[in-house]
Amino acid sequence: MNAPISTEKKVKLWDFPVRLFHWALVIAIVTAWWSNREVMIDTHAIAGYCVLALVLFRIVWGFVGSSNARFASFLTGPRRVLAYLFKIPNGSMSDLTYAGHNPAGGWMVAVLIFLVGLQAVSGLFASEDTFLFFDGPLVGYVSSDVARTMNWIHHTNINLIYAAVGLHVFAAVFYLVVKRENLIRAMVIGTRQVPADLAARFAQIRFASPILGIAILIGCGLLVWVGVTLARG
Numbered sequence: 286m287n288a289p290i291s292t293e294k295k296v297k298l299w300d301f302p303v304r305l306f307h308w309a310l311v312i313a314i315v316t317a318w319w320s321n322r323e324v325m326i327d328t329h330a331i332a333g334y335c336v337l338a339l340v341l342f343r344i345v346w347g348f349v350g351s352s353n354a355r356f357a358s359f360l361t362g363p364r365r366v367l368a369y370l371f372k373i374p375n376g377s378m379s380d381l382t383y384a385g386h387n388p389a390g391g392w393m394v395a396v397l398i399f400l401v402g403l404q405a406v407s408g409l410f411a412s413e414d415t416f417l418f419f420d421g422p423l424v425g426y427v428s429s430d431v432a433r434t435m436n437w438i439h440h441t442n443i444n445l446i447y448a449a450v451g452l453h454v455f456a457a458v459f460y461l462v463v464k465r466e467n468l469i470r471a472m473v474i475g476t477r478q479v480p481a482d483l484a485a486r487f488a489q490i491r492f493a494s495p496i497l498g499i500a501i502l503i504g505c506g507l508l509v510w511v512g513v514t515l516a517r518g
């Protein structure tokens with residue numbers, strides 16, 4: 286008797302550094318949110334420095350990382366984004382054909398990285414009169430007008446992050462429940478099941494060395510740590 290022909294194939298999608306970045310970012314952001322709520326400002330600042338280091342890492346990885354982690358591979362022109370978005374109302378869009386982020390998801394990723402980066406940078410300039418009796422490490426290097434603007438950004442931008450993260454998580458759950466496409470599992474374990482006839486395009490992903498990724502991440506962490514220590518004097 287012949288073995289059943291498999292119509293699905295397991296393919297590697299996300300490298301280890303991207304997955305580490307993603308879930309470390311989630312932990313750092315949740316920690317920042319929770320420590321702010323509990324008025325634990327030292328923990329809040331450390332979580333913010335971690336977010337900054339992670340964002341710096343992701344920007345570098347977006348140029349030197351695996352082919353599907355590079356910005357050039359997933360930030361496509363408006364025509365492709367609109368074509369993808371127009372498929373949403375009738376439910377014909379699918380993430381399965383993309384060996385990386387789909388055209389709409391790619392820009393969502395860029396927006397998320399920009400917003401969390403902006404939040405971390407503006408926190409460096411938070412000043413004690415408006416923010417929990419805390420001085421960000423760079424507040425002494427700017428005028429009070431700039432510090433006030435940064436404070437305002439820090440308090441306003443968080444609402445945009447809530448909205449963007451809400452939409453992001455909604456999209457991931459929507460694909461899982463409605464489209465039966467498990468993007469979340471792939472972001473955890475790095476692989477996903479795709480129809481066998483699509484597997485060839487995933488084989489074209491060039492994966493960068495995970496050790497290089499870890500080295501860059503550690504370098505970004507050290508850079509933030511040294512910078513904050515020097516700025517604090």
Ligand code: HEM
Nearest residue numbers: 303311314385386387390394397398450454457468469472
């Ligand atoms: C603070 C909350 C979160 C932030 C800031 C965030 C941010 C991001 C970023 C920046 C990426 C791009 C990864 C990369 O290319 O390096 C991403 C991808 C992804 N995230 Fe999140 N994320 C958050 C929470 C979550 C949660 C809770 C889930 C699961 C429900 C999730 C599911 C995913 C998935 C599935 C992808 C890959 C999307 C794709 O296949 O194109 N994220 N996220």
